[in-house]
Each structure stands twice: as structure tokens, then as C-alpha cells.
Amino acid sequence: MEQSKETINSIPINGKVSNCDENIDHNSTDDVLLDVDIGDPIMYYPYWKSVDEECSVTIKASAFLSYFVNLNKDEFFYHVPGFTDAIRRIHRVVGNAVTEGRYIIAGTGSSQLFNYLLLALSNTVTSGTTNKRVPVVCAAPYYGLFAASVETEKSSMYEWRGDTRTFDDKEGPYIEVVTSPNNPDGLWRKPMVNREGGMLIHDLAYYWPQYVPITGPADYDIMLFTMSKFTGHAGSRIGWVIVKDKELASALMNQSFLRTIGCCQEGQLRAKTILNFIADSYEKTPIPKVMPTTTTENLFEFGYRVMSDRWEMMKAAVKQNNLFNLLEYPDQHCNFFGKFHLPNPAFAWLESKTGEDASELMREHKIQARKGAMFGSSLHTKCVRITMVGSDDQFRLLIQRLSSPPSSVHLDEVPSISKVDINGN
Amino acid sequence: MEQSKETINSIPINGKVSNCDENIDHNSTDDVLLDVDIGDPIMYYPYWKSVDEECSVTIKASAFLSYFVNLNKDEFFYHVPGFTDAIRRIHRVVGNAVTEGRYIIAGTGSSQLFNYLLLALSNTVTSGTTNKRVPVVCAAPYYGLFAASVETEKSSMYEWRGDTRTFDDKEGPYIEVVTSPNNPDGLWRKPMVNREGGMLIHDLAYYWPQYVPITGPADYDIMLFTMSKFTGHAGSRIGWVIVKDKELASALMNQSFLRTIGCCQEGQLRAKTILNFIADSYEKTPIPKVMPTTTTENLFEFGYRVMSDRWEMMKAAVKQNNLFNLLEYPDQHCNFFGKFHLPNPAFAWLESKTGEDASELMREHKIQARKGAMFGSSLHTKCVRITMVGSDDQFRLLIQRLSSPPSSVHLDEVPSISKVDINGN
Secondary structure, three states, rough: OOHHHHOOOOOOOOOOOOOHHHHHHHHHOOOOOOOOOOOOOOOHHHHHOOOOOOEEEEOOOOOOOOOOOOOOOOOOOOOOOOOHHHHHHHHHHHOOEEOOEEEEEEEEEEHHHHHHHHHHHHHHHHHOOOOOOEEEEEOOOOOOHHHHHHHHHOOOOOOOOOOOEHHOOOOEEEEEEEOOOOOOOOOOOOOOOOOOEEEEEOOOOOOOOOOOOOOOOOOOEEEEEEEHOOOHHHOOOEEEEOOHHHHHHHHHHHHHHHHHHHOOOOHHHHHHHHHHHHHHHHHHHOOOOOOOOOOOOHHHHHHHHHHHHHHHHHHHHHHOOOEEEEOOOEEEEEEEEEEEEOOOOOOEEEEEEOOOOOHHHHHOOOOOEEHHHHHHOHHHHEEEEEEOOOHHHHHHHHHHHHOOOOOOOOOOOOOOHHOOOOOOO | OHHHHHHOOOOOOOOOOOOOHHHHHOHHHHHOOOOOOOOOOOOHHHHHHHHHOOOOEEEEEOOOOOOOOOOOOOOOOOOOHHHHHHHHHHHHOOOOEOOOOOOEEEHHHHHHHHHHHHHHHHHHOOOOOOOOOOOEEOOOOOOHHHHHHHHOOOOOOOEEEEEEOOOOOOOOOOEEEOOOOOOOOOOOOOOOOOOOEEEEEOOOOOOOOOOOOOOOOEEEOEEEHHHHHHHHOOOOOOHHHHOOOOOHHHHHHHHHHHOOOOOHHHHHHHHHHHHHHHHHHHHHHHOOOOOOOOOOOOOHHHHHHHHHHHHHHHHHHHHHHOEEEEEOOOOOEEOOOOOOOOOOOOOOEEOOOOOHHHHHHHHHHOOEEEHHHHOHHHHHEEEEEEEEOOHHHHHHHHHHHOOOOOOOOOOOOOOOHHHHHHOOO
């Protein structure tokens, strides 16, 4: 990676993030693209930094020597004791998912569980002896890594078939991924195909009160959650799936055992600690009906404040810039905060007013956003996705550039993370 | 799981292991099978317990908020800084693998990397448009989870074809797994097929001085290692692969990114801490030419002492029992310890003298061992695998039962871990 191609993203090193204004010399970064392509959730850093002393984990040398960390007969042996309890507890506190009578299985991020689900669901409908793979579809625009991971894996059992709008199999089994709120556009999604043979995976990574009003506990057959976008702990790679069906739960555990012998126990312990810390904070301090001051706020108030401030700034910058349309979201009553509020999606999804390639327009503002075409449909070339969950520095520079006139300077493309090159060539 | 089916295995709960004699009431366990089926490496507990204060990790709330933990251009972004340095360092200290000029990629255990390797290697030789999958073979007896994970995954690109002896494809690409020392039999393995088109994966999980004399640094194209059997930290699910080829390394990183966005950073941090602790201990205390006393021993001396003591007891019990043959291993010069010694494999591989089913003979001694037929060939029904790396309690009871006359009492089978049932039914 040459110096001229470096990005400004505030990236944590060894668990520490430089997240203060003085760490960026705005003058020296004038000639590089601002990378707002990836949804790296480091906006949560100031909150977690403020509770570092109260919420840490110490793991001694003799811990986690065994594969079998759990002897509870109702639990999977690799689940750290208390881990699934903490998950059930936080969902109860927030009221965003039903966990009573459901099975919970942890994975190396929800992405690992996504692939385990595809295989387990495919196994229920095909013997694998025919050449017919189970189609996996999702309404575009959708999270591009769904497609990439399925296409990379090259399973004999299922295949990525892309946008539900172009899916025309009139019969037979299929799997539909329903992401609500949706990445990239923040909209609440419902299944689109709606015919016999459908198996639904609900991805609820963003169904937390800082992003969207919590209108009730989700109660779908299969619900995916992850630490990454909820608390910001993307490096832990801890996700979980909540499933109703016992046989599906067994199949997922069996895959987890046979393919990776569970997932990292240190990561689970940390997730458990963080989830219980959040739940504790709401038991000590009841959920305020009025937004608290910054000195008393807990995670969701912090997240909601930062996100709604940023969305105000984003709307103002887009208005001033006058090149893009932003989606408008209706306000809804949030059961968690006990009031009506607008959604504050984790990504801004902008459409160029003229129909031009929005990513090119962004480049003229020295902004590298994720191209709309990467979300499953060429219809979205005029759109672009921008992360709203990066560092304060990154966001301030984003607003500054978006509000300024376009630049005529040509800037080299920022290297894409999906084409990572180990020698930086 | 009913009470009568419970096993005696000393299993750690919440990172703590009950590993003292007084915790087992030998009288009360007379009527249950002793489960020595699984190679759960808790023999390392006393060593790590003794250094708990010196070798712990504290992770604060604000750590690992980002996917991008590493900005070094020669490193993969999800590798915790210093993680691969610690791996290179421990291999230098032990002298068991060449890492200079090699690429290192971490995974959720070496099992995850094994499947990533199969796909990456298959991608180099087939477009995936034909129905021909790349055969994956291994000389039996082999680790059964290789077969189970490949068969479970149902890839369109590769398929498990089992024992090299029955593999008769005269041409075309194939992948051969070479485990040295081998699980279950502890023998040093070489490739068996040896023809054009072969791609070799060397699994070196047990190539550490407590198990086998270190005769020189391994220098294969693809080498798999894991924390599980090396330090005993099986719960961390941290493995790594050392590869020579840059394009293969890139392909593995790409899969790791697309399929799970790396692996748990807490687990990597802990592995780094533990590996550096071991390396430090040998820099402070040079490797002794004579085995040290228990008060001065470091990990490898501890491991070697426990393993060689256990093997002496095992040989004596088998001799007294007179029903089984044990393999005999030649002594070799160990460059690490600077002396000749015998291998102390992590598993005992016993063959019944009469050719009877060895697992049935073991059951008559109230011992549940892993059946020989589970290692890839019906030829091995007369064999059985017993873990040598369990707790002291478990091992003492094993020796006691193996040395005693057979019992006529019929005992129910211990539930198999591969048939895990979430409700214990």
C-alpha cells in the first residue's frame, strides 16, 4: 500500500483507537480519498472507553483448556456458562427478540452461522444427489457479503441466486434472507417471494434502539444477531442465531462441532461480560423517558445521541450539496425509549438526483463510498452507501467534504479490502 | 443425559478444572464407563494454574471495536499485532517449523483452515464447472473429523475419498493429508500416494517436544498447527497455517474475510500472550540438558514429564493386562531437549492380541475408548484409541481399570459427543 493511497479511517491498533480531533491533520489529508466504504463500528469507542475500568475481562493462563466448557445438559458444550443467559437477558431488556423456548447457538460472527444455516436448511429439502441446488435469494439492495460468501464457498447444496425480483422459480424450495432494518438502505423488510417452499432467515443485526424504534420483540423462526453492529465489538467475531426448531438447532450444533469445534471461548466470555454490563446499566438506571445528559447515558442513549446528531448533520450536508436524495423514514413509537423517534440507520443510502453514478459524484468530493452496484442490482448504480458508524473524525471530515464544492483533482482509488494483498502490491 | 450415563472425565467449568484426587469419589464411579474417547487436553491444567498470576490477559471494554486490528502492510488486517510474531518466535525457540519467508494465517482452530485449504487448493485445479470433485485422501488410521467435516460440508469442489490405500485414481489432481506425528497411532507419516497432481497438507498439531523428539524444522508447503494439543488451550479455537505460496496465502485470507471476517481477536491476543510466555520462559531459563525438577520446569519439561510418566504406566498396565499390543516407537535425538528420547504420543493406539474388537475388550474394563473403525478403515476394528492427555484423575483411573480383571457388569454406552443432543434425550 503506497503512502498516497492510504485512507484517513481512524483504525484501532492493538485495541486502541485514536479518536480525537488532534490526531488528524486535516491539511495533510487533503489529497487522499476519505474511505467511508466499510461499516467499521468505531463510533462506540468513546462510550466503551469511558467504562473501561468497570467492564474488563481478565483471563488467566489456566482458563479454557478444554473443548467442554459447559456441563448444563440444555446447553451446547462449547457455550461459556452464562453466555446464552446474557443473550436472553439483553433481548429481554431491549424487547427486540423472543428468546423464551428458543435455542441459541453462537458462531464466529453471524456470517459463519449464515452459511451453517444455508447448509442445514438445504439438508432438510434435498438429498444432494440431484444437481439442483437450493436457491438463496434476497431483495436488492442487499449486503454484498451474503453473495460473496455463498459464491466463494461453492456448496453443492445451495447457490446464490441474487435479487428476489429476478427470481422466477415457480416451485421448489428456496431460502430468502430478510435483513431488517436493511443494509444498505435502513428500510424495514418483509419477505418478498412469499410462496410455498420458502425458508426464511431473518438478519436482525441492526434491530437495536440506537438505529431504529423497537416496535416489539421479533418472533421469527430463524433470527441472526451479532456483536459487531450492536455494541461495536466487531473484532470479537461473536454472533448468534435464535431458532425455534429443535432439529435445526441440533443440525447447527452438529455443524459447529464438526467444522470448527465451536467458537472462541475468550470471545464468548467477553461478549457475555459486555452484554451483562449493558443489562446491568439499565437495571441500575431505568430507561429514561427523556434523553439523558452525556454524563449519565448508557450504551443505547449514547448510540442514539451520536446517530441522531450525525443524521441531522448528514441531512443538512445533503441539502446544501443538492446532488443527492436521501430516503425518508417514518417515525415510530419505540417501546424501549418510550417515545416516538426516527430511525437512524447505520448507513446512509444516497441516490444521485440526476441518475448519474453516485460513487463518481462522491469521488469528486474526495469521498470513497461503496458503489450501489455492489448491493445486488445494477439498478442501484445511481446509489451509494456511506457508513454512519465510523469515528467522529471520519464523520466530521465526511460532512465537511460533502458540504464543500466538488474537487477537480483526480485521486487514485483506495485499495479495496476485498482484494487484500498481503505484500501491499 | 441420565445420571447413570455420566462420565467421570474431569471437565472444566467456567475456566476452572477440578483436577485433584479428592474431587473424585472412586467408589461412586464404579458403575460408569470411564470416557477416554476424546483428546481433551486438560493434563496441562496444573502447569498453567501454577503460572496464572504471571500469564493472564486483561481486555478492557474499548478493545477490539474494529475489524481492522492490524495496519502493518505485510499482515492480514484481522491479525492482532504481534500474533504472527509470537508464532514465528515459538517455532524458532522449538525448532519445529520454518517460518522465515512464509505466510501465516490464523483460523477458528486448524479445522476451519483445513476446509479453507481444501477449497483454495481445489480452486487452483478445477473450474468447478465439471462434476469431478478433487479427491481428498489420508492414510488410515486417520483423524475422523477430517472425513466428518468434509462430508458434512458437501462442497461442489472436493470430496472425502478416505484411505490412501483404496484410492486408485491413476491421474488427476488430489489432496493428501499427512498428519505427523499421526493421530491416532503416533507414527511419523510420509505422503503415500506420491504421483503427479498431488497437493499435500501437513498437519503438525502434535509436532511439539512433549510428544515427539524434534528432529529438525519442518519445511513443507502447507503446515497446520493449533493451540489445542500444543499448550492445551482447546477452548480458544486458535489454529494457524504456515504456507510458502503467496497466492495460496492470499486465497486463504480472502476466504477468511468473505466467510467469517477473520477470527476472534480475543482468542488471538490470548494465544499471543501464551506463546510469548513460553518463549520468554526459555529465554530466561535455557533449555536444560537434564530434565529439571518440577519446581523449575517450563511447559515442555512439564509436558514431557507427565507424558513419559503416563507412558511408563500405560506400558506396565498393558503388559499386566496382556490383552493388547502397543506400538513400539524408536528413540530419536531431540534437538530441543538435546538428548535422545522416545516419543510420548498424545493417544495410545492399542490392538487386541486375538484380533477381537478392542473397544469391546475395553468395555469389559469399564473403559470407553474410541473404536478403531472410526479412523477410516475397517481393518482397524481390532484397534482402539485412548487419550493420554486428560486429567490426572482420569489417567489414574484408566490405569487402575486397565490393570484390573475385566468386569461382567453391562454398562450403558456413554453418549457420543458427535451425536450431541441439546435436550439430553
